[in-house]
Amino acid sequence: MSWWQTDHTHDAGARSWVPGADGHPDFPVQNLPLGLFSDGDSGPRAGIAIGNHVLDLAGLIDSGLLPELDHLSDFTRERLNELLALGAEVRRALRHGLFALLTDARHQPAIQPFLVPMELAELHLPCEVGDYTDFYAGIHHATAVGKLFRPDNPLLPNYRHVPIGYHGRASSVVLTGTPVKRPQGQLPGADGPRFGPTERLDLELELGVWIGPGNSMGSPIPLATANEHVAGFCLLNDWSARDVQAWEYQPLGPFLAKNFQTTVSPWIVTPEALAPFRGPAFARGADEPQPLPYLADADDAAHGGLALELGVWLQTRAMREAGLPEVRLSAGTAGALYWTVQQMVAHHTVGGCPLMAGDLFGTGTVSGETAGSEGSLLEMTHGGKQPITLPTGETRTFLQDGDCLRISARAVRDGFAPIGFGDCSGEIIG
Ligand code: CA
Numbered sequence: 001m002s003w004w005q006t007d008h009t010h011d012a013g014a015r016s017w018v019p020g021a022d023g024h025p026d027f028p029v030q031n032l033p034l035g036l037f038s039d040g041d042s043g044p045r046a047g048i049a050i051g052n053h054v055l056d057l058a059g060l061i062d063s064g065l066l067p068e069l070d071h072l073s074d075f076t077r078e079r080l081n082e083l084l085a086l087g088a089e090v091r092r093a094l095r096h097g098l099f100a101l102l103t104d105a106r107h108q109p110a111i112q113p114f115l116v117p118m119e120l121a122e123l124h125l126p127c128e129v130g131d132y133t134d135f136y137a138g139i140h141h142a143t144a145v146g147k148l149f150r151p152d153n154p155l156l157p158n159y160r161h162v163p164i165g166y167h168g169r170a171s172s173v174v175l176t177g178t179p180v181k182r183p184q185g186q187l188p189g190a191d192g193p194r195f196g197p198t199e200r201l202d203l204e205l206e207l208g209v210w211i212g213p214g215n216s217m218g219s220p221i222p223l224a225t226a227n228e229h230v231a232g233f234c235l236l237n238d239w240s241a242r243d244v245q246a247w248e249y250q251p252l253g254p255f256l257a258k259n260f261q262t263t264v265s266p267w268i269v270t271p272e273a274l275a276p277f278r279g280p281a282f283a284r285g286a287d288e289p290q291p292l293p294y295l296a297d298a299d300d301a302a303h304g305g306l307a308l309e310l311g312v313w314l315q316t317r318a319m320r321e322a323g324l325p326e327v328r329l330s331a332g333t334a335g336a337l338y339w340t341v342q343q344m345v346a347h348h349t350v351g352g353c354p355l356m357a358g359d360l361f362g363t364g365t366v367s368g369e370t371a372g373s374e375g376s377l378l379e380m381t382h383g384g385k386q387p388i389t390l391p392t393g394e395t396r397t398f399l400q401d402g403d404c405l406r407i408s409a410r411a412v413r414d415g416f417a418p419i420g421f422g423d424c425s426g427e428i429i430g
Pocket of ligand 1: 134135204206238362364365
């Protein structure tokens with residue numbers, strides 16, 4: 001079965017007996033994302049988000065309720081790296097098994113004891129992140145940021161040929177809800193650098209990609225099979241200190257401006273769940289170069305894109321104190337990704353670099369071409385020159401202490417049940 005084909009588990013009419021699952025904005029029975037949770041005295045174990053509950057997958061397997069998947073028992077505790085390494089066939093068997101249990105009310109008496117209300121579950125980073133690589137595939141973001149740094153030459157000539165990226169820092173990848181401590185660093189000034197807390201703290205709305213089966217060193221992953229190495233997707237906020245970045249980025253790229261914290265959403269939304277939302281990759285104009293052969297594949301061009309609605313949301317401390325809800329700062333789509341995730345996998349490994357299960361990719365900031373669809377404040381405020389006015393009358397160019405910033409993604413297509421990614425947020429603290 002091809003990675004973009006749908007089956008009965010995508011039926012928009014499917015109903016679950018789990019209360020609150022049908023029509024849930026993120027986790028109806030058509031999604032079934034994987035995560036790691038604990039409750040009470042138990043250690044972290046595998047769970048599945050369904051409506052407002054976490055289904056204790058580890059407990060379910062240990063109790064023999066998914067008999068064909070008994071062999072997964074050893075892979076469902078402490079971290080999910082080994083489970084992700086098993087690949088698409090196991091994920092699909094799991095999805096089909098869970099879908100059957102959760103849609104047929106005859107299973108309710110046996111399964112109900114394994115449902116944990118979401119508010120009682122503590123969620124954990126699903127994998128030990130061995131390596132984290134951040135790409136730069138949002139072409140409108142690359143162009144807009146390039147304009148700020150180099151007005152005459154916004155998009156460098158290599159951009160349309162090579163998926164640009166840098167090796168990020170795995171040790172500072174954290175789960176949603178973790179406060180964001182404003183980093184200190186070298187800030188540029190007219191009389192040379194000074195040291196202090198960043199004054200230009202920004203977000204970057206990105207998709208995260210969890211790697212499943214890896215490759216051995218020296219054995220590149222061809223584009224045609226790159227999808228087999230992708231275990232799932234999450235939201236990723238690559239918090240960025242723009243003043244630090246402007247001073248340090250030449251000649252080797254981002255360093256301290258982006259290594260203090262990266263926040264991800266807790267759930268791994270599988271490629272199987274996203275199959276209905278596949279579509280054409282970025283459409284290149286006739287005057288644009290075609291990718292080199294190792295980055296060109298007809299199936300990837302036809303199905304490598306994702307139909308996602310993206311959002312950036314802000315609630316300041318004053319808004320919170322006044323009882324005002326968060327305000328939406330932008331509404332974009334994933335159509336702005338110039339390179340597909342499969343192209344990123346193929347490119348990352350083409351020189352022989354091994355990927356490992358639980359490695360994390362960021363796609364790069366996803367911004368639309370027009371105002372109102374930007375994935376960073378740097379773009380929304382034109383480099384800090386045009387402040388945003390909020391419902392309280394406050395203004396923002398960059399993030400202030402007490403601000404709560406959230407990014408969101410939802411997969412939407414006519415004829416299918418929309419699915420979401422869950423929470424990816426953080427409060428800025430001084
Ligand atoms: Ca980034």
